[in-house]
Amino acid sequence: MRLTKNRLSAMVFGGLLCTAPGVQAHMPYVLPGAFDVGQRDHITVESAFGEEPFAAEVAMRDAPFSLTLPDGSAGEAGPVTYLRDLSIFEADLKTPGTYRVTTGQRLGRKGQMYRVNGQWVMRGEDGAPPKGAEPVAVQSATLADAYVTRGQPTAAALKPRGEALEIQPITHPNSIASGSDATFLLLFDGKPLAGVDVTLFRAAGVYDGRKIAGQIKTDAAGQFTLKPDDAGRYLILVRHRTTAPAGSEIPYRSYTYTLAFDAA
Structure with a gap:
């Protein structure tokens, strides 16, 4: 797919200009070659931005890729190879257990959005801002x-970071089965986030036209439950816009988080 300058700019914003989940918005992803590696001692990982789940369009060139080891400590990713469409690296899995493979928090493009009565809005089709809209600077x-397990699943790597937007798995991601419920907790700065839209994408939807496998809002406790009906790879997408941390150059941030998993 050829990207125009405008589409590429919207993509690099990481979904900044999107108003509804799953609608013509690029998303980041990190995809290991396998989610259950058996007894292999390493994994190959790709990462990119794409409009479709796991369909690379632009490489993630400045992400601080890393691991969380099975004991919960920080680990390093291998050297990254940057192609035009995607980034690739290897990660050592020296001990048994579950690892978190992550892009790390990546700050992207700065731009302008609008707020009307506290709601985030876009420009109209004519390019003009909506009536009564307040322009705000957003980054x-x-x-x-993604979570990868060597041997038996463990839980230490699932512990939330306590910063920005993230999902804490309640159901272990490497134990999710097709046709069964999987429960998660959405957090922002370590606190449950209620009433936020969550979208579940199917990788196979690129071929059969059923890209979105589920849409739901988090409950009052920040939890949500999804049921992947088919075996295969899935991507959970969440977006949240709010004030930036104290001392930030830009007053607002548009956060995008994705979690990749495989339903057996």
């Missing part, structure tokens, strides 16, 4: 995670 922030 994108993206984070993409």
Whole structure:
């Protein structure tokens, strides 16, 4: 797919200009070659931005890729190879257990959005801002995670960071089965985030036209439950816009988070 300058700019914002989940918005992702590696001691990982789940369009060139080790400590990703469409790296899995593979929190492009009565809005089709809209400066922030298990699943790597937008798995991601419920907790700065839209994408939807496998809002406790009906790879997408941390150059941030998993 050829990207125009305008489409590429919207993509690099990490979904900054999108108003509804799953609608013509690029998303970050990190995709390991396998989610259950058996006893292999390493994994190959790709990462990119794409409009479709796991369909690379532009490489993520400045992300602080890293691992969380099975004991919960920080680990390093291998050297990154940057192609035009995607980034690739290897990660060592020296000990058994579950690892979190992550892009790390990536700050992206700065731009302008609008707010009307506290709601985020876009320009109209004629390019003019909506009536009564307040222009605000916004910077994108993206984070993409996946969990990989060598041997038996463990839980230490699932512990939330306590910063920005993230999903804490309640159901272990490497134990999700097709046709069964999987429960998660949406957090912002370590606190549950209620009433936020969550979209579940199917990788196979690129071929059969059923890209969106589920849409739901988090409950009052920040939890949500999804049921992947088919076996295969899935991507959870969440977006949240709010004030930036104290001392930030830009007053607002548009956060995008994705979690990749495989339903057996």
